[in-house]
Amino acid sequence: MATKSTLAFEPGWQYDPAPESTDHVSLRDSYGLFIDGEFTPAASGKTFETINPATQTPIASVAQAGSEDVDRAVAAARKAYDTVWSKMKPAERGKYVFRIARAIAERAREFAVVESMDGGKPIRESRDIDIPLASAHFFYYAGWADKLNYAFPGASPKSLGVAGQVIPWNFPLLMAAWKLAPALAAGNTVVLKPAETTPLTALKLAELIADVGLPPGVVNIVTGEGDTGAALVRHPDLDKFAFTGSTAVGRDIMRTLAGTGTPYTLELGGKAANIVLEDAALDQAVEGIVNGIFFNQGHVCCAGSRLLVSEAVAEPLLERLRARIDTLIEGDPLDKNTDIGAINSEAQLARINEYIDIGRAEGADIWQGGSDAPQSGYYCRPTLITGVAQSNRVVQEEIFGPVLTVQTFRTFDEAREKANNTPYGLSGGVWTDKGSRIFKMTGALRAGVVWANTFNKFDPTSPFGGYKESGMGREGGLHGLGAYLDLGMGAGA
């Protein structure tokens, strides 16, 4: 170690703006609630605005559903279930779901742009990940619609009825697909509530659903804030409830549904450990750490937000990680070269900054890298927090932003213990060149999804869900299909 050399990425070769065009996008000034196949205003006439977090300007006004509207949506779903959807031949039902899948693929470019405008995520992600995966979920579940007996051999699968679904703002269309595709393929009708900061792609999906001729009432979309969701979960005529979002709301849902007999699935928060063992392929681990925490600005429930790295390689790994973070381009979500887009909302940005302050107050070292963030819009630079322990709040609590805590360990057992020492258990990652250690570590982690030598990889065939405070039940794959069926073996799900 004769000389301490460092890499310099500025002033390097800077890329000119490469914005995705928006002229092919059709957006209305205002959107109603999608109930019984038609867009209608809220009974109260109330609306709210959805804004572009990169520019802080309103995009459209959206109806705010009250309990009366939720009643109407559930009634429409009930009627559609009783009269059309539950009577339809499964193969016909499958055709409709296939049509939704194809239509999303055909309109992928428009959906990607709207997703990035409304939510702030980089177009690279909405174009390459969110929208193709949403389409893939519909394709995957469409195929099961007429093969339910083969999906669950020995069972006699039956649809449940009307499902209430509430989804978060981090993957708006993808979460709608995760919820709708298995529900519809299994033969249920749905009332879906998208998040208040990101309703647009769900409303575009409503238009698409109308265009493909899905019978009215099979899918109803009610927009609104927490009150709307609360009205939906409390509705007495639901046969199933599914929620993705915060652990706090998840607890409230459990309280509400306890004793009602309504089956539910909850996909909640996380604080995943990403564990780098000393024999890992370091440069690919660096890439996996970046994808684990900076994907979608860290607004990912399964984000690898706690880096656990072997002391033997901590120094070289962090040096390389900082250099890599310095090459990340933060800025306009619609620019094709943007790696880190805008934070979803003002409230979320405040929450992230509060955690960074907490870390600082706790005595941790805060390091922020990447390119300079734009002056306007909600942006947070990629952040590393070092010098922390299990006792620090920033290590314990979900920050849901581009903030990575870094801890070191000496032995395999210490890594395992730290990884599991959390109320959450949604995901985890392990980096090692040794196959046997992959199996040893992945088997020892109490988390629903564990990636080895990669991170944040999703596929419709793969079940997803958490241990402990990260949730109940699984989505994706056959597990996710079974959650929307009465398998004739006692309680549904």
Added chain:
Amino acid sequence: MSAAEPRLPDLARVTPVDTVGVEERVARFRSRSIKTASKVAGLRLALSMIDLTTLEGADTPGKVRQLCAKAQHLHERMADLPTVAAVCVYPTMVSVARDALGASGIEVASVATAFPSGQAPLSVKLDDTRMAVEAGAAEIDMVIARGAFLAGDYDTVFDEIVAVKAACGDAHLKVILETGELGSLDRVRQASMLAMAAGADFIKTSTGKIKPAATMPVTLTMLHAIRDHYLETGVQVGMKPAGGISDSKTALHYLVMLNETLGAEWMTPRWFRFGASSLANDVLMQLEKQATGRYQSLDYFSKD
């Protein structure tokens, strides 16, 4: 360079390489969208990094003189074009190239050490090197003994590079790993570390005689090795992907990869070269397109 005796590194301690992860990273480089002024800057930079190459059994003094003319007059209809970095030829053609290039500032690079196979005794390899240097080559592109490397005889590979480096004198040494014969990215990274420890000024992917030649995953692996060597020793080493890079888009992707892996210091012909024969005209065609908005037929670009 430090004056310390070169020492063979412990190759078992070279960090492993995960191929799937490397390919994913490369896909990210390829998804960068390079437009307008940054595209022109990138194309001009790529042009200035080219080692214009002819390495054929059929090479003649006449062919080499033609190539040197091309090197000095890339496309006269465009003003202010950079020149290529070097002309790369066999040792027998070095003096011809040296004369033809005169005071143009374009270097003569020569392959040596029983290129491309490297299957010759060390004494022959050293004579080959000395002859090329004496004839006026400022840069020597040697091949490593892949047979010895694959057989685990790292000392032989290492000692040969050290000896060739000594024979080079002031000439820069580019060490060709012939990655298409090494079998895995782990081996590429190990060979890179070995070559740099032995004194390579540049490491180079390929002879161009073996498929696959340069690929982005291989080049990224070598760039990571160069970074590790730099961070550990403070010694900067150059990179030369060679073979198979024939279009501008690919060249720009390589520059994106370089820009985001090693950074600004390496974004110059001093530290990065493309070993290519047909890339120059494609870059020129793209530069014309950027300037005029129109593509022209290849017949409008001189072919030497």
